[in-house]
Amino acid sequence: MNTNTAEPSIKQVDLPRSDGADLNLKGVTKRFAEFIAVKDLDLMVPSGTFFALLGPSGCGKSTTLRMIAGLEAPSEGQISIGGKDVTALPSHQREVNTVFQSYALFPHMTVLENVAFGLKRKKDKQAMEKARAGLEMVELAHLANRRPEQLSGGQQQRVALARALVNRPQVLLLDEPLGALDMKLRRQMQMELKSIQTEVGLTFIHVTHDQEEAMTMADVVAVMNEGRIEQMGAPRDLYELPKTAFVANFLGKSNLMRGTVTGERDGLLEVAASGHKIVVAVDRAVQHEGEIVVGVRPEKLHLNREAPAEATGYNELSGEVIDVSFTGTTTEYLIEVAGIGRIGTFAQNRGQQSAEVGETVYLSWDSAHSFGLAGDELVDAGVDKT
Amino acid sequence: MSNTVMTKKGKIADLRSRDEIKAERRKERTGVYLVVPGLLLLLLFFAVPVMVLLSMSLYARPEGASIGEFVPALEFRNYATVLGSYWPDLLRSFGFALIATVLALLIGYPMAYLVAVRLRQHGLLQGILLVLLIAPFFSSFILRTQAWKQILADEGFVAQTMKFLAILPADGHLTATPFAVVAGLTYNFLPFMVLPIYANLGRLDTRLLEASGDLYAGPMTSFFRVTLPLSAPGVFAGTLLTFIPAAGDYVNAALLGNNRNTTMIGQVIDSRFFKVIDYPGAAALSFVLMLSILVLVTIYIRRFGTKELM
Structure with a gap:
């Protein structure tokens, strides 16, 4: 093929901005024989949102995605896209495209034919031009005539992305599309995906088990566990104020301490935890009496080698360092606090001398950084045990 | 990875040690030894017979010779003679084989698809159907063809039903027709179509x-x-495995045909050889059959062949 003649046509086809469409799931349940993959799920994704479904394997996130794509039928409930009920529509009649985890590129077609496949099915007269423009967008125009097997994993991933994007679907589904890539390529593709989404303005539903990936890319993250959405919101909100132990542990790390509410003063809850007094803001706690779980993120803790002066509005604990690990930019500490358990924290390596194993250290944090969870929560829910 | 580098002087140096080179040579020799028995077998039972066949096809019958007496010669007229008389049977053979292959593909592909794709999650059912598919091989080819004769017989249930439905005229037959021969061919070679697909x-x-x-x-x-383009190698193998033996088959034509408008080239060779005792004629026809199949298959491979089979 002559690239010289192909060049001008690429320029003619611009990439129109599309606003995507709202996606609405109402009471969606999916049962497989004995197993319930998705339980009574309600979800509203406004158009143009980069939405991430985050959760561990088997939490139902991929099943949810497949139901939106029309590859699985929900056992109950309703799915609508752009206000139109699509629950009964087969996948080929839905204005939805998927970037599959396995890429699922057609091995008997060239890269260009793969990208043009959807456009040709829709009888688009400009199928080839749009497909070339799509390849241009993912910077693979020079490989248009190769077979997928001749491409690297990252390149195949981009072809899969282009193949879905060129159709300008109302909703673009991404099923762990970066799962097979190495770390460096992953980071690069995350940035690219995000900028492409901003550029084309489609509604993206991104399924992933990588919390960092979800937080970097998405406008809204829904954390899924056992077929339900645990919590949904902007990444920062989810991270700063988790409402369940699962979210606290799955999205980043948390130190969770069990205690009993002893009183309330100036909008602060006082919690007694094995002889220690911890304070948490009332509006940052899901439960205000009885036994509750108080949490704090490791980076919110200050590590002092000498007892700090009493400061109001600060929580203080002391304990013995049981593990120190140097990671380059930071040093991570594990501290055993009597009656509470192990608390993790880290300090930026700014030339200070690090605490040693066996040393007694003092931890403090702004009580505005505490969050309160329900007392019946398992403190290790959602912890990555591997 | 290459084992050689260009040295500064531009020479090619072998980076392998002497032991490595020895080991590699030994490996290569082992490979050759392993191929030898197969090559010998092919030479003895294929190459030599083909040469014998070729020379036999050029034998001549001397004046006043007794039946079955031929002398070595280069009698190319043998080819003209048999082709002149039997070209319609040759064409018919390829026609029947082609129709049978197309029918076997149309019947066999859905069968293969059902067992291989639709029943993928149902191991037991898949196994049973696969056994049923291969089961015909457990009984004799001749017997199975004979059974078809019974199935298609005038008083058989198929013919009776067709007559009842007026698809077949009251005095019509199913046996001893091209229909019966093609049906037999299709049935007998169906597994060769289904299994590769x-x-x-x-x-x-x-x-x-x-x-x-x-x-x-x-x-x-x-x-x-x-689906279809991806399964092309299977379809390709299946069609070849059906067409080639079907074109040379004579059992179906002999048992289910009528010897007038159903004669296949295999039958002619059979009768030339065993009844007429025209060894050069039979050999020439065999050779023509072999060559035509080779030519047809080559064209087919050139046109539709996939990398996987080359």
Whole structure:
């Protein structure tokens, strides 16, 4: 093929901005024989949102995605896209495209034919031009005539992305599309995906088990566990104020301490935890009496080698360092606090001398950084045990 | 990876040690030894007979010779003679074989698809159907063809039903017709069509079908754009395995045909050889049959062949 003649046509086809469409799931349940993959799920994704479904394997996130794509039928409930009920529509009649985890590129077609496949099915007269423009967008125009097997994993991933994007679907589904890539390529593709989404303005539903990936890319993250959405919101909100132990542990790390509410003063809850007094803001706690779980993120803790002066509005604990690990930019500490358990924290390596194993250290944090969870929560829910 | 480098002086140096080179040579020799028995077998039972066949096809019958007496010669007229008399039977053979191959493909592909793709999650059922598919091989080819004669007989249930439905005239027959011969060929070579397609479809990645559905292709389009092209090597192997033996077959034509408008070239060779005792004629026809199949198959491979088979 002559690239010289192909060049001008690429320029003619611009990439129109599309606003995507709202996606609405109402009471969606999916049962497989004995197993319930998705339980009574309600979800509203406004158009143009980069939405991430985050959760561990088997939490139902991929099943949810497949139901939106029309590859699985929900056992109950309703799915609508752009206000139109699509629950009964087969996948080929839905204005939805998927970037599959396995890429699922057609091995008997060239890269260009793969990208043009959807456009040709829709009888688009400009199928080839749009497909070339799509390849241009993912910077693979020079490989248009190769077979997928001749491409690297990252390149195949981009072809899969282009193949879905060129159709300008109302909703673009991404099923762990970066799962097979190495770390460096992953980071690069995350940035690219995000900028492409901003550029084309489609509604993206991104399924992933990588919390960092979800937080970097998405406008809204829904954390899924056992077929339900645990919590949904902007990444920062989810991270700063988790409402369940699962979210606290799955999205980043948390130190969770069990205690009993002893009183309330100036909008602060006082919690007694094995002889220690911890304070948490009332509006940052899901439960205000009885036994509750108080949490704090490791980076919110200050590590002092000498007892700090009493400061109001600060929580203080002391304990013995049981593990120190140097990671380059930071040093991570594990501290055993009597009656509470192990608390993790880290300090930026700014030339200070690090605490040693066996040393007694003092931890403090702004009580505005505490969050309160329900007392019946398992403190290790959602912890990555591997 | 290359074992050689260009040295500064531009010479090619071998980076391997002497032991490595020895080991590699030993490996190469072992490979050659392993091929020897097969080559000998082919030489003895294929190459030599073909040469014998070729020379026999050029033998001549001397004046006043007794029956079955031929002398070595270069009698190329043998070819003209047999082709002149039997070209319609040769053409008919290829015609029947072609129809049988197409029918076997139309019947066999859905069977293979059902067992290999649709029943993928049902191991037991898949196994049973696969056994049923191979089961005919447990009884004799001749017996099975003979059974077809019974099935298609005038008083048989098929012919009776067809007559009742007026598809077949009251005085019509199913046996001793081209229909019966093609039906027999189709039936007998069906497993040769189904098995390669089955083996191929067994490896079909159904996620590709999901992807094609996701990309607005309905079930029919998905089949013709994705499934069928991907199973082309299986279809290719199946059609060859059906067409080649069907073209040379004479059992079906002999048992289910009528010897007038159903004669296949295999029957002619058989009668030339055993009844007429015209060894050069039979050899010439055999050779023509072999060559024509070779030419047809070569054209087919050139046109539709896939890398996997080359």
